[in-house]
Amino acid sequence: MFDTLASLIPDDPEYPARARKLDILRRVLDGTLYDVLPYEFHDERSPGGEYIPLRQRRPSVRYNLCRIVVEDSVALVFSEGHFPTLDSPDPSVRDALAAILREARLNEVMIDACLRGSVGSVAILMRVLRGRVFFQTLETMYLTPRWDAEAPDTLATVTEKFKVSGANLLDQGYEIPDQTGQYWFQRRWDVQWEWWFEPWPIGSDEAPRIDHPRSVRHGLGFVPIVWIKNLPGPSATGDMRDGACTFRAAVETAIEIDYQLSQAGRGLKYSSDPTLLIKEPATSDNQIIKGAANALVVSEKGDARLLEIGGTASAAVIDYVRTLRELALESIHGNRADAQRFAAPTSGRALEMMNQGLIWLADNLRISYGEGGLVALARMVLRASGHYPLIVRGAELAPLDPEAGISLTWPRWYPPSADDRLKDAQALTALTAAGLLSRESALKSLAGTYDIDNIGNEIASISDAEGTT
Numbered sequence: 001m002f003d004t005l006a007s008l009i010p011d012d013p014e015y016p017a018r019a020r021k022l023d024i025l026r027r028v029l030d031g032t033l034y035d036v037l038p039y040e041f042h043d044e045r046s047p048g049g050e051y052i053p054l055r056q057r058r059p060s061v062r063y064n065l066c067r068i069v070v071e072d073s074v075a076l077v078f079s080e081g082h083f084p085t086l087d088s089p090d091p092s093v094r095d096a097l098a099a100i101l102r103e104a105r106l107n108e109v110m111i112d113a114c115l116r117g118s119v120g121s122v123a124i125l126m127r128v129l130r131g132r133v134f135f136q137t138l139e140t141m142y143l144t145p146r147w148d149a150e151a152p153d154t155l156a157t158v159t160e161k162f163k164v165s166g167a168n169l170l171d172q173g174y175e176i177p178d179q180t181g182q183y184w185f186q187r188r189w190d191v192q193w194e195w196w197f198e199p200w201p202i203g204s205d206e207a208p209r210i211d212h213p214r215s216v217r218h219g220l221g222f223v224p225i226v227w228i229k230n231l232p233g234p235s236a237t238g239d240m241r242d243g244a245c246t247f248r249a250a251v252e253t254a255i256e257i258d259y260q261l262s263q264a265g266r267g268l269k270y271s272s273d274p275t276l277l278i279k280e281p282a283t284s285d286n287q288i289i290k291g292a293a294n295a296l297v298v299s300e301k302g303d304a305r306l307l308e309i310g311g312t313a314s315a316a317v318i319d320y321v322r323t324l325r326e327l328a329l330e331s332i333h334g335n336r337a338d339a340q341r342f343a344a345p346t347s348g349r350a351l352e353m354m355n356q357g358l359i360w361l362a363d364n365l366r367i368s369y370g371e372g373g374l375v376a377l378a379r380m381v382l383r384a385s386g387h388y389p390l391i392v393r394g395a396e397l398a399p400l401d402p403e404a405g406i407s408l409t410w411p412r413w414y415p416p417s418a419d420d421r422l423k424d425a426q427a428l429t430a431l432t433a434a435g436l437l438s439r440e441s442a443l444k445s446l447a448g449t450y451d452i453d454n455i456g457n458e459i460a461s462i463s464d465a466e467g468t469t
Helices: 002-008 017-030 065-078 091-103 106-119 166-171 248-272 312-331 348-354 356-384 418-433 439-447 455-468
Strands: 085-087 121-129 132-139 143-148 151-165 182-189 193-196 225-229 275-279 303-307 407-409
Touching: 002 248, 017 065, 017 106, 017 248, 065 106, 065 248, 065 312, 065 356, 085 091, 085 356, 091 106, 091 132, 091 356, 106 121, 106 132, 106 356, 121 356, 132 356, 151 166, 151 225, 166 182, 225 356, 248 312, 348 356, 356 407, 418 439, 439 455
Parallel strands: none
Antiparallel strands: 085 407, 121 132, 121 225, 143 151, 151 182, 182 193, 275 303
């Protein structure tokens, strides 16, 4: 069924095949895959009286299992309680990065990037405007990266090219002779410039011309874009620029669930208003009005009955859907735990064991979007501080060391219970008393649990409190 739906999506030959494959996966994620079907699920006959096959109907029940798993995994990586802390041996770098990334709302940007990138890849653009740092998520459907031949992990250029209507260009301030036409829009980033090109008509043989007034020289010496591959493994697009899709293995099963639930709903609606069958001859030619207050009288040789269906079919569908859901979640490492089975408060470690598949998925995302994304963005900020004075909350920062070490400290998967926190405190107290662990390291291990933003200030406050007692 997925291949049938994909074949109905228009194929634009002027775009590469990779763009169409990413577009199809994005429709699955957004829940718009069925929009290409012409009929609603309750439409059984076309205006011409022909029967409409199920494959041409949009399901009435849409349980977007793929997006649910994506959102659950993203929440375990970048939600408020799971966002990592940027650490560095240089306290000034650590404090400056924490302030910059907080002001730039990088938490929200990384959640958006992780959602969009679940189809295979995503890009994050960094801009420095009037000393402030901004980040923007870019979908890679219309992006073409090119890496440095001598440094395969370093971008040389990134080109963005897609079609846009003349009316949209007119709204953006372009002088367009034909606002009803279609135009190509193009931008390109390299190590020194963000080049904008004048839109040109689709089908025209003219070469794109640089739009000098809109082009900007950033002068950073590197492409201010981080390209993130979603997951290790073969990509759904068959392209090396993309990682594996988070939910591709469950798409067919998710479509089957939608149609089975729609059919079950159709059966329940029929049960509430079944078809009346009359065996001729009847004693009256009047219009038949169904209802308990309207008796139907037939002759001695006649008969009337309701064509009802048994309830076992609906129960079988529900059991089948439940099995499909288990298989789909298992195939993409989703959360299969049932909250109704919890009879008592459960520790964080027990929750980890119950949701081990989802944690494995989130752990892989930590590598792609943490080490491959968040750390790379932080390094770009350090390098940009040598070219532009960075401003945070109205105050200018001193230039930061671009070679400073950067690491990520991730919090626990699930909040510890009171008993967990007590055991942690006892263990850390024993280790620090025995000289096997420093007070700073112990405080770092507890920073996420007790929402400690600045470890240096916390240690100073503890020392001041001990000095006054």
